[in-house]
Amino acid sequence: DAGVTQSPTHLIKTRGQHVTLRCSPISGHKSVSWYQQVLGQGPQFIFQYYEKEERGRGNFPDRFSARQFPNYSSELNVNALLLGDSALYLCASSLEDNLSYEQYFGPGTRLTVT
Amino acid sequence: GQQLNQSPQSMFIQEGEDVSMNCTSSSIFNTWLWYKQEPGEGPVLLIALYKAGELTSNGRLTAQFGITRKDSFLNISASIPSDVGIYFCAGQLGEYGNKLVFGAGTILRVKS
Numbered sequence: 001d002a003g004v005t006q007s008p009t010h011l012i013k014t015r016g017q018h019v020t021l022r023c024s025p026i027s028g029h030k031s032v033s034w035y036q037q038v039l040g041q042g043p044q045f046i047f048q049y050y051e052k053e054e055r056g057r058g059n060f061p062d063r064f065s066a067r068q069f070p071n072y073s074s075e076l077n078v079n080a081l082l083l084g085d086s087a088l089y090l091c092a093s094s095l096e097d098n099l100s101y102e103q104y105f106g107p108g109t110r111l112t113v114t
Numbered sequence: 115g116q117q118l119n120q121s122p123q124s125m126f127i128q129e130g131e132d133v134s135m136n137c138t139s140s141s142i143f144n145t146w147l148w149y150k151q152e153p154g155e156g157p158v159l160l161i162a163l164y165k166a167g168e169l170t171s172n173g174r175l176t177a178q179f180g181i182t183r184k185d186s187f188l189n190i191s192a193s194i195p196s197d198v199g200i201y202f203c204a205g206q207l208g209e210y211g212n213k214l215v216f217g218a219g220t221i222l223r224v225k226s
Binding site for chain 2: 004033035040041042043044045048056058090092102103104105106107108
């Protein structure tokens with residue numbers, strides 16, 4: 001079975017631009033979460049979506065937004081990019097949004113802002 | 115916000131040695147997870163712990179959920195070169211919702 005997939009793999013953007021990152025969860029998984037991982041640190045929670053509804057939001061500015069589609073795939077959008085947005089963006093999926101279900105991560109999208 | 119203190123920050127050990135790393139928090143977590151991340155990859159789930167005091171093994175890996183629910187440790191026995199990577203602990207809060215709080219990671223290097 002395919003794991004969590006993310007696209008694109010790498011992306012280079014300029015300050016002020018916007019970016020859309022995509023995630024397809026493991027088949028059957030209804031919950032998708034997004035994390036930002038800056039070099040040398042652990043992942044930091046951005047959003048969680050379950051059944052197309054936002055279930056949680058981390059401490060990130062309004063420039064960050066996300067949505068989940070009927071097929072449970074998800075997009076993360078970041079507007080007005082800053083240099084500090086350069087990071088590995090990880091998507092994780094789980095069967096349900098209950099903490100009894102483990103989260104599985106995709107390979108991530110490496111975003112570089114110049 | 116919640117923080118996890120993970121130690122040690124890095125380890126450089128001889129192949130065959132046992133490894134121990136731990137995570138502590140000022141908050142109580144309902145679930146503890148241990149992940150391994152290799153360069154250019156996302157974190158891979160190693161072990162999930164759901165009950166205080168629970169001790170779980172996965173091959174050469176053993177992890178425990180602390181009785182106070184504020185700590186967890188991971189042991190790797192008889193390390194091999196492919197154990198190299200960054201190991202993260204993660205805690206999950208609340209009854210619902212999937213927000214994970216991660217430690218800063220332990221970098222493991224194995225000398226063969």
